[in-house]
Amino acid sequence: xxxxxxxxxxxxxxxxxxxxxxxxxxxxxxxxxxxxxxxxxxxxxxxxxxxxxxxxxxxxxxxxxxxxxxxxxxxxxxxxxxxxxxxxxxxxxxxxxxxxxxxxxxxxxxxxxxxxxxxxxxxxxxxxxxxxxxxxxxxxxxxxxxxxxxxxxxxxxxxxxxxxxxxxxxxxxxxxxxxxxxxxxxxxxxxxxxxxxxxxxxxxxxxxxxxxxx
Amino acid sequence: xxxxxxxxxxxxxxxxxxxxxxxxxxxxxxxxxxxxxxxxxxxxxxxxxxxxxxxxxxxxxxxxxxxxxxxxxxxxxxxxxxxxxxxxxxxxxxxxxxxxxxxxxxxxxxxxxxxxxxxxxxxxxxxxxxxxxxxxxxxxxxxxxxxxxxx
Numbered sequence: 001x002x003x004x005x006x007x008x009x010x011x012x013x014x015x016x017x018x019x020x021x022x023x024x025x026x027x028x029x030x031x032x033x034x035x036x037x038x039x040x041x042x043x044x045x046x047x048x049x050x051x052x053x054x055x056x057x058x059x060x061x062x063x064x065x066x067x068x069x070x071x072x073x074x075x076x077x078x079x080x081x082x083x084x085x086x087x088x089x090x091x092x093x094x095x096x097x098x099x100x101x102x103x104x105x106x107x108x109x110x111x112x113x114x115x116x117x118x119x120x121x122x123x124x125x126x127x128x129x130x131x132x133x134x135x136x137x138x139x140x141x142x143x144x145x146x147x148x149x150x151x152x153x154x155x156x157x158x159x160x161x162x163x164x165x166x167x168x169x170x171x172x173x174x175x176x177x178x179x180x181x182x183x184x185x186x187x188x189x190x191x192x193x194x195x196x197x198x199x200x201x202x203x204x205x206x207x208x209x210x211x212x213x214x
Numbered sequence: 215x216x217x218x219x220x221x222x223x224x225x226x227x228x229x230x231x232x233x234x235x236x237x238x239x240x241x242x243x244x245x246x247x248x249x250x251x252x253x254x255x256x257x258x259x260x261x262x263x264x265x266x267x268x269x270x271x272x273x274x275x276x277x278x279x280x281x282x283x284x285x286x287x288x289x290x291x292x293x294x295x296x297x298x299x300x301x302x303x304x305x306x307x308x309x310x311x312x313x314x315x316x317x318x319x320x321x322x323x324x325x326x327x328x329x330x331x332x333x334x335x336x337x338x339x340x341x342x343x344x345x346x347x348x349x350x351x352x353x354x355x356x357x358x359x360x361x362x363x364x365x
Contacts, residue, residue, distance in 0.1 A: 078287070166267040167283055188289060188296070195293035198305075 051106070057089035063116060066090070069127045073191045080190075093149045093190065094138075101148075131194035136204060139183055143208050147182035154182065262345035270344055273357035278340035279312070285343055290336060297337040298330060 024032060053059060061067040071090075074080050079088040096102050121127040121134075142150070156176055161169045175185065187193065187201065194200070246252040270280035288296035298314075299305055306313040318334040319327050 165283070188294075189287070192291075193289055193294040193296070197294050198299055 051102075054106075054109075055091045055095055057091075060090040065116070065121050065127065069121075069124065070191050077190050088153065088190075092152070096145075096148060097152055101145075128194075131192075132196055132200055135187075135191075135194050135197070136200055139187060139201070139204055140208070142183035143181060143204070150182040150186075260347070262347045264343045265346055268344075271357065271359065273355075273359070275358065281341050281343040283343065285338065290338060295330075295335060295337070297341075301337075302330060 061071055079093075081087075095105055115121070119126075121130055142148075156172075159172060161172060164172065171185070184205075187197065244252040248256060250257050264284040264286075266283055268282055270282060272279065285297070290297065300309040300311040301314050303313055305311070314330060316326070318330050321327050321331050322333065
């Protein structure tokens with residue numbers, strides 16, 4: 001019985017494969033080409049559309065985990081409202097722009113969907129308990145990439161140090177000399193810090209010593 | 215009977231009308247200490263920038279030092295106190311920031327601890343930044359540093 005079944009599946013599969021390998025005797029080459037082009041445009045366009053649709057603040061906030069925790073903390077920070085009205089939304093900082101890294105991050109995000117289903121952080125208490133772990137993930141990634149997402153907008157070379165306050169000017173000049181990266185100092189700029197943040201920071205710096213920029 | 219009701223209604227209407235007029239006249243007479251009319255909403259407060267990088271002198275010996283930078287972005291709650299990230303030892307050495315005075319480590323029993331005491335945890339209760347606002351009323355206060363009689 002099982003033999004028959006597998007043989008039948010194999011037959012069907014090889015039949016399909018055979019049909020794909022053989023030249024078409026029924027459809028014209030032009031028709032195949034045209035339908036291929038149309039299908040290609042629709043599929044590639046659809047892929048990019050889905051990629052962009054999941055790369056918006058609205059999409060992120062469609063989960064209450066994001067809206068009620070990280071987004072409410074983000075409101076009122078310098079990246080949300082400022083004198084020129086230029087905003088950085090969730091994906092600007094949390095999704096890389098180069099295609100390869102973007103794809104990797106998008107695939108990683110499937111794990112986030114899994115935890116959404118599990119309800120890992122579906123209450124404020126659960127979120128606060130996990131905050132140190134989640135924050136450390138972001139800090140580690142930012143250190144490893146030399147704060148790539150910050151630098152999409154904040155270019156060290158484009159800093160006008162004369163327009164910064166004396167405190168910022170001194171520290172930025174120092175940071176550039178020491179080869180520090182943005183996240184080394186700017187933790188908790190858009191979200192609240194976790195309890196025990198400074199201890200976690202020291203441990204992270206120790207474990208990643210020499211891993212960032214030369 | 216009908217004329218009586220009519221008369222009462224007329225009297226009431228007149229009384230109410232005069233009352234409204236009287237109230238309007240009254241509001242104009244009231245002098246407000248604020249620049250806006252007494253029956254108008256207050257003008258929005260002026261916006262002043264925090265003075266950055268200035269050294270604020272103490273006006274008297276026990277005055278908590280004032281903060282020469284803006285602090286609105288620094289979180290102070292049960293989880294973290296971002297002031298301590300630069301001003302507590304050993305961060306103060308690394309960040310070249312003024313160190314918290316040792317008095318802040320003494321607990322209510324007078325025993326020195328290794329962490330900032332809970333009584334002193336909320337830095338912004340005493341240490342505040344300054345804006346370049348002029349005093350609203352005249353003030354004859356003189357800092358103790360100008361009082362030469364003392365020394």
